[in-house]
Amino acid sequence: MKDERTLVEGCRNKDRIAQRTLYERFAGRMFAVCQRYTRSRFEAEDVLQEAFVKIFTQIHTFRYDCPLEAWIKRIMINTAISYLRKEKAYLDQADVDDYADAVSEGETTVSGMEYQQLLGMVRELPAGCQSVFNLYAIEGYQHNEIAQMLGISEGTSKSQYARAKQLLQAKILETNNTNSS
């Protein structure tokens, strides 16, 4: 912890070595986060770069009231959302009733699947669904929080998630069937 504090203080003093150390410590995990929210590696790199610049310029606002990684991750996610908003990725918001109760059938476990395969599936989700799925399933936000973050209604968030889940389950089934046959 003391080490982390030293690192943060170094970054506050704009010490390039401290900044690099912090970057190297978190870049890998954060790059994975960026990958989940974007559609290509190129976009993920853009978001990662933007977010780290923000982190270093805003490091003085970090108050040690949460783990450093959580703070960094929040900036990553916010940056990704703004990036997607800029790219108008939320234009295809689905209507609430369209995907009300999607129930999957069959084995939808992801245990036997490769990380890259799963990432590919998430990336293939429609843009709105992708963010909602990430925020709800992976990050653990509530629908009302997601609605606020994305500027959509809570109902839309729920329906987007339902659609995402349905699509993912369908993909898993499909992959499993292909593997087994």
Place this chain on the structure above:
Amino acid sequence: MASSEEHTFENEWRRRFDDASETPPPALWERIEARLDEEEEERVMVIPFWQRTQQLRWVAAASVTALLLAVGGWWLKTNLPEKSVAASTQLAQQPRATETTKLENLSVPSAKENDPKTSLAAKSEPVVDEGVAETPTKVTREKEQVTAAPLSGETARLMASSSKRNGGQKGRAARQESKLPVTPALISPFSEQTIASATTQNITPSSGEKMNAKGGTSAEIPVAGFSEGGQVAAPSEPKVSPEMTLAFLESKQLRQLVGHPKRQPWVAVPSEPIDFVKPKQLPKEYWASVGVMPASYNAGVEIGRRGMLAAASNTPLYNNLASFNNSARTSSGTNRSALSYAFQWQGGVQLSSRWSLESGVNYLQGNSIYQGVNAFSTLSNSYINSLESAVNLSDNNVPRYDLATIGSDKSLVQTLSTTQDISNSYQFVQVPVQTGFALIKPKRKFSLWLLGGVINNIFLKNSFQTGQDNMVTVSGNDSPYRRLSFAATTGMRLQYKVNKRWTTLLSGNYQRSVGSTTRANAAFQSRPQLMGVGAGVRYGF
């Protein structure tokens, strides 16, 4: 069941993604570093020790306050002698006092003998005034040097960042290198200016006293001394000793300043010239503004030697009296500024993040009082004479000023001789052409600009009142005033960006005429100066 299933679904995904890690491309860190360099460079700006905008606001507020105090101080100073002058005027109105004045005047040898002395006296006055005039010139020169330093620094930075745009990695190295020369060059000039403006008021009184001490023993000298002091004080204000600046900076402990870059790597600049692309082409921003500027205007009227001779020849009836009064008059004429105002319509273009070019049209209503304290008669006052003759010569419709009538009315002459307060009102159309340099760049809400340039003053008319309700207007080609004269202008402007389009402006402005605004053959010279604090709004396109 459904919820547990859902729970499992999410947990599974979360587990798979939570610990996921992917190595980003190695070049990414370099891109981040380059961005950080850019950010820091913008932060360092001119004043590295003011980093937070919060502090900047205070600094801006302080400098505006200092400016207002300086203007206020100058205003008070120029208006303070009014009481003593009024007292002496009252005294002069009493017959005995007038007698004394007469005696003093008469104690001067007669007209013919007096001629060489008169010319001496006339000579000595311009000498004093030349000294006075030199002070602002010096100051301007200092300021020019000061602004030259940031200019070269800026150029270096721009060149470096442009090469970066083109040359990628190499460019970044070049920019880093350019940091070192830029920073020290930029610190000192600005702080010097800040101190200069902050210490202005302290300096003012001493020069006034000095001038006062210079004066002799004759009755009118204190008044003259005072007014000259007032004139001197204003232009000599921004002088500040380098020791003061150094002491100020040392106390700040430069190395510990927040924005002072600790690491200053020297990297070789690529020797091959890279295609020079224009640096970070900001779209040129055009704007228009309107404003009003209450000001203190001093016409700086001075009766020259030629004026006295003209006065003598122009007034045959009172030729002798005029000659008697020659020596007294040359030292007794004083100028007092009065509340004036200017309306400003301006436009400009922001050439880069730091430089702007501005022009426009101002309407200036300048009010000033010329006070001939010891003149014996109105008719011996060459300033009035010159203006009057101009009126009588001109063909415009102003009521003609009958010198003979006034001359024959002794009581009137008597009154005029004692009050001699000539309220002047000047009207000019001004066309300023000036450049602005951003001391604090307009990146955020506040920006601070240093302005300098030339003002073309187009003379419209001069109305004056001679104590009786006689309002005389001088205008047109026959007036002793030049149609076009020039003034140097400098100032500071604080800008607050309200939104994308609108900006509010608060500015302090000093103008000083370059040379006389009167024609070469006029009987008097006028070298106006103006100090004002203006407010306005601007609309950006």
